[in-house]
Amino acid sequence: MSIGLTIPENLLPVDGRFGAGPSKVRPEQVQALVEARSDLLGTSHRQAPVKNLVRDIQEGLKTFFNAPADYEVVLGVGGSTAFWDIATFGLVRNKAQHLSFGEFGSKFASATNNAPFLAESSIIKSEPGTRPVPVAEAGVDVYAWPQNETSTGVAAPVHRVEGADEDSLIVIDATSAAGGLDVDVSQADVYYFAPQKNFASDGGLWIALFSPAAIARAEEIAASDRWIPDFLNLKTAIDNSRLNQTYNTPSLSTLVSLNAQVQWLNTNGGLEFATARTNDSASRLYEWAEASSFASPYVSAPEDRSNVIATIDFDDSIDAAAVAKTLRANGVVDVEPYRKLGRNQLRVATFVAIEPEDISALIKCIEYVLANS
Numbered sequence: 126m127s128i129g130l131t132i133p134e135n136l137l138p139v140d141g142r143f144g145a146g147p148s149k150v151r152p153e154q155v156q157a158l159v160e161a162r163s164d165l166l167g168t169s170h171r172q173a174p175v176k177n178l179v180r181d182i183q184e185g186l187k188t189f190f191n192a193p194a195d196y197e198v199v200l201g202v203g204g205s206t207a208f209w210d211i212a213t214f215g216l217v218r219n220k221a222q223h224l225s226f227g228e229f230g231s232k233f234a235s236a237t238n239n240a241p242f243l244a245e246s247s248i249i250k251s252e253p254g255t256r257p258v259p260v261a262e263a264g265v266d267v268y269a270w271p272q273n274e275t276s277t278g279v280a281a282p283v284h285r286v287e288g289a290d291e292d293s294l295i296v297i298d299a300t301s302a303a304g305g306l307d308v309d310v311s312q313a314d315v316y317y318f319a320p321q322k323n324f325a326s327d328g329g330l331w332i333a334l335f336s337p338a339a340i341a342r343a344e345e346i347a348a349s350d351r352w353i354p355d356f357l358n359l360k361t362a363i364d365n366s367r368l369n370q371t372y373n374t375p376s377l378s379t380l381v382s383l384n385a386q387v388q389w390l391n392t393n394g395g396l397e398f399a400t401a402r403t404n405d406s407a408s409r410l411y412e413w414a415e416a417s418s419f420a421s422p423y424v425s426a427p428e429d430r431s432n433v434i435a436t437i438d439f440d441d442s443i444d445a446a447a448v449a450k451t452l453r454a455n456g457v458v459d460v461e462p463y464r465k466l467g468r469n470q471l472r473v474a475t476f477v478a479i480e481p482e483d484i485s486a487l488i489k490c491i492e493y494v495l496a497n498s
């Protein structure tokens with residue numbers, strides 16, 4: 126296959142970014158940054174302009190998720206990966222149960238499992254491309270799983286675990302799901318994510334919707350004699366968030382472009398708008414793959430296929446890595462599969478910022494590359 130192949134201009138998407146994060150930033154978000162130059166960028170995060178911005182994000186997210194009135198939006202620096210350690214220190218009382226069906230779910234599982242002050246975690250695994258279900262277990266006080274396993278493109282529903290201990294918590298990694306997949310957040314106690322996926326901003330921040338039960342758990346553990354590093358102290362994050370601040374300095378540009386995306390989503394119809402759009406985009410890819418003789422959706426159970434990350438397997442007659450390389454040389458980027466999955470596959474983000482018409486253009490580009498190489 127010739128990597129030197131030039132895809133005709135008229136086939137190319139308007140925006141060629143299809144990566145799983147950092148992902149496409151809408152031009153309007155960049156414009157919001159330009160406008161923030163006059164009074165916001167380069168100013169103190171302890172003063173009104175930035176605190177008001179944080180408050181707008183917190184309120185905008187509660188509106189977007191239609192969150193119960195007593196849920197709180199907590200945020201801090203460090204991204205979702207930092208939140209795994211924060212939750213290990215500050216949310217798990219004694220024992221967690223994890224669903225592990227890909228890279229991200231397994232990382233949080235090993236964080237709690239390796240914590241010397243916690244009991245061994247209960248880890249329920251399934252093959253990549255499938256998903257396990259949580260099982261009520263006496264003594265488990267946190268049930269955790271990703272709503273979207275970004276490494277494989279498997280989506281898992283968010284729900285309470287029937288028969289679980291009365292005060293156990295549901296803690297959902299919604300890093301790549303939030304803003305693009307449907308959810309009833311009242312089914313979770315902690316719904317956490319980062320801004321560089323559906324929110325189309327930059328990384329480095331974690332954001333979480335907390336139920337009153339989750340706040341109470343954080344306070345209970347903070348009052349116990351467990352040693353917790355200051356940077357990973359959840360109670361400190363909650364206290365700062367109530368003042369529309371973070372414990373240490375956040376990236377202001379990340380906040381500005383995140384807020385622009387939340388406002389855009391809410392103006393256009395909120396979660397319903399977002400989920401219809403990602404469903405449209407993902408369906409274009411899955412239907413194309415199913416109809417083709419050389420490609421197929423990697424996730425075999427249609428109900429487990431994600432609407433925000435579509436993974437498409439190719440026949441041995443096609444070298445998916447070479448297709449991705451040719452696309453990249455033409456400005457259509459980041460459709461390589463998750464590196465550790467090691468499949469002959471393309472992985473395409475269908476986050477809400479991405480235009481469904483650009484997904485159709487991507488499909489045309491793939492077909493062009495295959496036909497001309």
Ligand SMILES: *Cc1c(COP(=O)(O)O)cnc(C)c1O
Nearest residue numbers: 204205206229271275300301319
């Ligand atoms: C991207 C991703 C993460 C990691 O997020 P960071 O902000 O880079 O720490 C965690 N979980 C899932 C499901 C993700 O998609």
